[in-house]
Amino acid sequence: MKQKTSVVIIGGGPAGLSAALTLSDEKIPATVFEADPIYLGGISRTVRHGDYLTDIGGHRFFSKSPEIEGFWSRILGDDLLQRPRSSRILYRGKLFSYPLKALEVLKKIGYGESILCTISYMKSHFIPIKPARTFEDWVVNRFGKRLFQIFFKTYTEKVWGIPCDQISADWAAQRINSLSLGVAILNALTPWRNNSRKVKTLVESFRYPRKGPGMMWEVCAKKFISAGGMVVMGSPVDRLSWDKSASQWTVEGSNANGLRFKHQATDVVSTMPLRDLIPALDPPASAAALQAANGLRYRDFITISVVVEEGKNGNGDDIFQENWLYIHDPSVRVGRIQNYKSWSPELVPAPIPGQPSRTFLGVEYFCFKGDGLWESTDHELIALAKKELLATGILKNPEHFIEAFVNRQEKAYPVYDDTYQDHVATIRDEIAIHYPGLHVSGRNGMHKYNNQDHAMMTGILTARNIIAGENLWDVWRVNQDAEYLETRSGLGGLIDPPVKT
Numbered sequence: 001m002k003q004k005t006s007v008v009i010i011g012g013g014p015a016g017l018s019a020a021l022t023l024s025d026e027k028i029p030a031t032v033f034e035a036d037p038i039y040l041g042g043i044s045r046t047v048r049h050g051d052y053l054t055d056i057g058g059h060r061f062f063s064k065s066p067e068i069e070g071f072w073s074r075i076l077g078d079d080l081l082q083r084p085r086s087s088r089i090l091y092r093g094k095l096f097s098y099p100l101k102a103l104e105v106l107k108k109i110g111y112g113e114s115i116l117c118t119i120s121y122m123k124s125h126f127i128p129i130k131p132a133r134t135f136e137d138w139v140v141n142r143f144g145k146r147l148f149q150i151f152f153k154t155y156t157e158k159v160w161g162i163p164c165d166q167i168s169a170d171w172a173a174q175r176i177n178s179l180s181l182g183v184a185i186l187n188a189l190t191p192w193r194n195n196s197r198k199v200k201t202l203v204e205s206f207r208y209p210r211k212g213p214g215m216m217w218e219v220c221a222k223k224f225i226s227a228g229g230m231v232v233m234g235s236p237v238d239r240l241s242w243d244k245s246a247s248q249w250t251v252e253g254s255n256a257n258g259l260r261f262k263h264q265a266t267d268v269v270s271t272m273p274l275r276d277l278i279p280a281l282d283p284p285a286s287a288a289a290l291q292a293a294n295g296l297r298y299r300d301f302i303t304i305s306v307v308v309e310e311g312k313n314g315n316g317d318d319i320f321q322e323n324w325l326y327i328h329d330p331s332v333r334v335g336r337i338q339n340y341k342s343w344s345p346e347l348v349p350a351p352i353p354g355q356p357s358r359t360f361l362g363v364e365y366f367c368f369k370g371d372g373l374w375e376s377t378d379h380e381l382i383a384l385a386k387k388e389l390l391a392t393g394i395l396k397n398p399e400h401f402i403e404a405f406v407n408r409q410e411k412a413y414p415v416y417d418d419t420y421q422d423h424v425a426t427i428r429d430e431i432a433i434h435y436p437g438l439h440v441s442g443r444n445g446m447h448k449y450n451n452q453d454h455a456m457m458t459g460i461l462t463a464r465n466i467i468a469g470e471n472l473w474d475v476w477r478v479n480q481d482a483e484y485l486e487t488r489s490g491l492g493g494l495i496d497p498p499v500k501t
């Protein structure tokens with residue numbers, strides 16, 4: 001006899017909570033188990049340090065999908081601010097506007113270098129590398145070796161920790177941002193060209209919760225709870241057992257006090273990393289699936305949130321006003337720096353009359369657990385951030401560095417290396433064949449380099465499949481590359497075309 005549907009959701013991030021709310025709208029009983037003892041929102045959480053609020057990376061709320069935009073409006077309404085988008089690139093001590101401006105590029109990289117970039121572009125245009133196997137080949141073919149070295153190599157290698165000649169060309173093709181950056185530079189350097197690769201207008205503004213991205217997920221969880229759902233914090237799931245005869249899942253884990261918990265359901269929505277999910281399954285997954293899961297890699301991420309005094313007279317002169325700066329400079333390890341106040345003034349406490357105003361910077365480092373940086377003490381990381389803020393000239397006076405806090409984010413980025421697609425395909429088949437009622441969603445949950453909107457869409461479609469009692473939607477077809485979605489033409493939604501399987 002088919003049991004009444006009930007659902008366990010592993011993870012209280014955007015994917016898990018979007019699935020949760022969608023299920024509660026249809027009165028399907030659901031329980032969310034979240035590993036973190038304090039914060040909801042996963043990578044999209046907001047971390048509190050006294051009165052200062054940290055976003056783990058700046059989280060723009062922007063989607064091509066009216067449904068996702070509607071979801072966000074429904075949750076936060078007027079608490080969503082409309083923010084202008086502004087960023088610049090720091091390269092060899094010079095700040096370049098982004099999108100690039102022709103005259104500024106010419107002036108700042110110098111006329112001599114500009115001519116060399118143009119010659120190098122021409123060379124690649126007429127004698128491309130064939131076949132283009134790697135990210136480096138792909139970018140050099142499109143923009144020339146010199147532009148590759150100035151605007152692509154350092155930042156890409158900082159983000160991924162892999163030399164550009166070891167990143168696959170397929171991955172490059174998906175990185176729309178890189179394409180638009182290159183096209184922008186080329187347009188700046190070769191204004192006579194008039195081809196189809198003009199940059200589409202960048203989204204010039206985005207929405208942002210006034211208390212940071214976590215506000216979205218905290219309010220979403222409240223709505224879910226008031227509709228009858230349950231959220232259990234500090235409860236990492238470590239075992240999922242499928243009882244074929246009872247058509248039932250038992251999900252287990254340990255809570256913050258070390259006590260074991262067990263919960264039963266007909267369906268499980270997992271947003272936990274695939275690498276952790278597969279070895280937690282019972283009956284055990286096949287050797288091939290275990291090996292595939294073990295082969296998945298992730299890039300980790302550290303943000304050092306720094307309180308600084310703004311300008312000698314508190315006039316803000318010393319600190320950049322953009323949302324963030326990309327640090328292309330190879331002489332420092334920092335990859336990006338956020339100015340949280342430019343995201344929302346409410347991330348920073350109100351100024352105290354008569355005292356210099358303060359701002360809050362996110363100094364971001366991409367790393368791998370085990371590479372030394374991750375293992376550094378907080379004290380060492382804070383010293384590094386201070387040193388590099390001064391070295392880049394962003395902070396001019398060491399005395400303006402007031403205090404700092406360290407935030408570590410494990411598995412911030414699923415790595416797209418040469419083998420990940422095969423590994424994901426193996427896991428996907430294994431789950432489809434052997435584990436009915438187990439649904440994977442979200443970023444690490446599907447090993448997809450997704451933004452919130454795509455992660456949410458996979459959660460929502462998964463919930464709809466559960467509500468329908470059949471797989472109407474193939475969540476694997478939700479488009480992968482969200483971050484620079486706005487630069488893509490002809491893309492009306494997040495899944496193309498809407499499919500029935």
Ligand SMILES: Cc1cc2nc3c(=O)[nH]c(=O)nc-3n(C[C@H](O)[C@H](O)[C@H](O)COP(=O)(O)OP(=O)(O)OC[C@H]3O[C@@H](n4cnc5c(N)ncnc54)[C@H](O)[C@@H]3O)c2cc1C
Nearest residue numbers: 011013014015035042043057059060237272442443451452
């Ligand atoms: C630096 C950076 C900048 C970004 N900028 C943007 C942006 O501008 N705009 C945007 O839309 N997106 C952005 N993103 C992407 C966004 O953070 C993710 O797409 C989104 O958070 C993914 O949601 P998720 O629910 O799939 O996963 P997650 O956010 O990873 O949430 C998963 C949750 O599951 C929990 N969990 C894991 N394992 C277990 C377990 N065993 N048991 C119980 N719970 C578990 C985790 O604690 C976490 O809360 C950015 C990401 C990064 C790293």
